[in-house]
Amino acid sequence: MSVKLGVPSKGRLMEKTFDWFGARGVGLARTGNDREYAGAVDGVEGVDLVLLSAGEIPRELAAGRIHLGVTGTDLIREKLVQWDQKVEPLAELGFGQADLIVAVPACWVDVDTLDDLDAAAAAFRAEHGFRMRIATKYHRLVREYLRHGGVADYQLVDSQGATEGTVKNLTAEAVADITSTGDTLRANHLKVIDDEPVLRSQATLFRSRTAKLDEDERTVLRTLMAKLDV
Numbered sequence: 303m304s305v306k307l308g309v310p311s312k313g314r315l316m317e318k319t320f321d322w323f324g325a326r327g328v329g330l331a332r333t334g335n336d337r338e339y340a341g342a343v344d345g346v347e348g349v350d351l352v353l354l355s356a357g358e359i360p361r362e363l364a365a366g367r368i369h370l371g372v373t374g375t376d377l378i379r380e381k382l383v384q385w386d387q388k389v390e391p392l393a394e395l396g397f398g399q400a401d402l403i404v405a406v407p408a409c410w411v412d413v414d415t416l417d418d419l420d421a422a423a424a425a426f427r428a429e430h431g432f433r434m435r436i437a438t439k440y441h442r443l444v445r446e447y448l449r450h451g452g453v454a455d456y457q458l459v460d461s462q463g464a465t466e467g468t469v470k471n472l473t474a475e476a477v478a479d480i481t482s483t484g485d486t487l488r489a490n491h492l493k494v495i496d497d498e499p500v501l502r503s504q505a506t507l508f509r510s511r512t513a514k515l516d517e518d519e520r521t522v523l524r525t526l527m528a529k530l531d532v
């Protein structure tokens with residue numbers, strides 16, 4: 303048996319994760335051809351690399367199918383109820399920084415805060431006969447945030463990508479999504495609600511609290527964590 307390390311299988315998170323481990327003497331690499339999701343670990347014996355979608359890593363950690371995993375804190379908190387009982391954050395990796403925010407059309411000049419949004423939502427319902435739609439893939443986090451912020455008259459509509467386009471496409475009036483540079487919001491004529499964000503996220507190394515380990519695996523995990531200095 304072996305210790306299983308789950309890392310994002312593509313894109314910016316994969317490359318920066320490989321760099322972060324590499325800088326600590328643990329070489330991670332994709333093997334096989336470009337399309338094959340196979341990987342290898344160099345520098346510590348007994349560790350298997352599991353390439354996964356960033357969005358699936360929370361579930362795999364919680365189910366104990368991987369022992370360690372790298373993903374964004376946003377995905378852990380969205381996807382795992384009582385996340386801190388299922389995983390332990392070991393290290394923030396210093397990349398993948400992004401804020402989960404709520405944004406409205408830039409032309410809504412009277413709406414800058416959550417209080418304004420609540421007033422706009424009530425007015426919207428009175429005028430249109432249905433609740434203002436907020437497009438997001440972060441249903442749990444956004445619902446909780448708006449409840450705390452006192453915003454009531456809204457509905458969430460699911461958007462798994464290109465969320466900022468939903469306003470132009472007339473499938474939502476507002477969005478809740480991740481932003482880092484703000485370019486995508488600006489390009490789509492949206493402005494961020496001027497309160498604390500829903501969440502500040504970054505790529506983080508997590509340990510599963512549920513994954514079983516035999517004696518050998520425990521030793522391997524200790525060696526790996528010592529090498530990574532976490």
Ligand SMILES: Nc1ncnc2c1ncn2[C@@H]1O[C@H](COP(=O)(O)OP(=O)(O)OP(=O)(O)O)[C@@H](O)[C@H]1O
Pocket residue numbers: 313315354355356357358373374375376377398399400480481482483503504
């Ligand atoms: N523009 C961005 N800048 C920095 N980090 C980002 C940005 N967009 C998303 N992220 C972060 O990257 C992580 C993965 O994002 P996302 O859910 O979009 O996955 P993905 O790369 O589309 O992969 P998959 O669809 O396979 O899960 C999340 O933790 C998210 O916070």
Ligand SMILES: O=P(O)(O)OC[C@H]1O[C@H](OP(=O)(O)OP(=O)(O)O)[C@H](O)[C@@H]1O
Pocket residue numbers: 462463464465466479480481482483484485486487
């Ligand atoms: O503030 P910015 O630097 O412009 O980045 C924000 C964008 O990045 C992410 O999208 P991604 O590229 O992952 O595509 P997606 O729309 O499929 O989620 C996020 O969902 C925003 O759309």
